[in-house]
Amino acid sequence: MxxxxxxxxxxxxxxxxxxxxxxxxxxxxxxxxxxxxxxxxxxxxxxxxxxxxxxxxxxxxxxxxxxxxxxxxxxxxxxxxxxxxxxxxxxxxxxxxxxxxxxxxxxxxxxxxxxxxxxxxxxxxxxxxxxxxxxxxxLPRYRPDGLLARETNGDLADLLPRMRARARAAATPEERRGLCRAFSRHLVRTGFTLVMPRWGGWTSDLAESAEVFGRYYPDRAAQMRAAAAAALDPVPDPAVLRGYVEDLGPWLADEYTARHGTKTPRG
Missing domain, CATH: 3.30.460.10 (Beta Polymerase, domain 2)
Structure with a gap:
């Protein structure tokens, strides 16, 4: 089970x-x-x-x-x-x-x-x-509900401009590999929390997170599985970063906002 x-x-x-x-x-x-x-x-x-x-x-x-x-x-x-x-x-x-x-x-x-x-x-x-x-x-006890989804990762839309700027500024393979790892982790975790309330559970395993996400968004499943793999073995390919900040990231931000709303602004 x-x-x-x-x-x-x-x-x-x-x-x-x-x-x-x-x-x-x-x-x-x-x-x-x-x-x-x-x-x-x-x-x-x-x-x-x-x-x-x-x-x-x-x-x-x-x-x-x-x-x-x-x-x-x-x-x-x-x-x-x-x-x-x-x-x-x-x-x-x-x-x-x-x-x-x-x-x-x-x-x-x-x-x-x-x-x-x-x-x-x-x-x-x-x-x-x-x-x-x-x-x-x-602190209280927590359930995998929409409030938690919103307040943990409901700020991707706000983060994307900074992610794009960092991707453009990365000049060396080492810098691009570090961003690949960080962006991959963030997108996979955001993809998982998007579907977390529907799945009704929690996992921190990135591969499992991508698989769970893919059950609800099969058209994006391959992209998320690739991101989970890159989180563990990052690559210095600038095309991967572009795909994150120009395609997967913006789509994910829009879908997240539509389903859960946006994270409460911090003072």
Whole structure:
């Protein structure tokens, strides 16, 4: 039977856990916990792991280390500098990962009503506690409904002009490959959340996300499957980026707006 990431009552199950971290990545996760505490000290409220590592699907030498840090205050330049040094050090010291991504937010923003169905949901359902008290205890439970679809990815239309500009400005194969990976992930996840309420479940697996999407939009299924493959093995082909920002992206943005509306503007 297909597992759709929900409990018996239709609420999201938290998808990752430290127990699922593969043996190859336990050293870098332990180091991250220790270094975060030392680097941030009292500025830090809590730290979380997300992405393929806590899901147990990491690929040694290919997967990145994804961290979310909740601070007692809104991030300042000092915090951004700390994150840069921390991420660079972990990436250099652990060849089993390919890059480190660190998100930082003030805890009040993470718990705010405005972010309840975006960052709050993300922390509560997709992030695994690594250090400190879990903010998810102060957040509601979530269902895969239209409100969640709107507030998570209902801003693609607003993002497309920036995506086009970044695609035009990419001058090297390395830059284009990085954008291919980022754009592919974003479009596949947006395609999935477009159909999430109809499917009635959740998955973070990109290949499965593309397959679920294709059940509802068979004419676009091949494009979405190709995007899911490129998210895992990005290519430097500028034609791929053009296809994203001139065809798949605009169509997806229009369909998303028509079905779910647009994301509530952030102040």
């Amino acid at each position: 297909e597992h759709r990431g929900l409990d018996a009552y239709g609420y999201f199950e938290r998808e990752g856990s430290l127990g699922r971290v593969q043996a190859e990545f336990r050293g870098v996760v332990a180091a991250a916990r220790e270094r975060i505490g030392g680097a941030y000290g009292r500025r830090l409220h809590s730290a979380y792991l997300y992405g393929s590592l806590p899901r147990g699907t990491g690929r040694p030498g290919r997967s990145d280390l994804d961290l979310l840090l909740a601070l007692h205050h809104e991030p300042a330049d000092e915090d951004r500098d700390t994150a840069e040094v921390l991420g660079r050090g972990l990436d250099e010291d652990f060849p089993e990962i390919d890059g480190v991504g660190i998100l930082q937010y003030g805890k009040d923003r993470l718990l705010s009503e405005q972010e309840r169905y975006d960052l709050g949901w993300f922390l509560s359902c997709l992030c695994t506690p690594l250090l400190g008290a879990d903010l998810a205890e102060h």
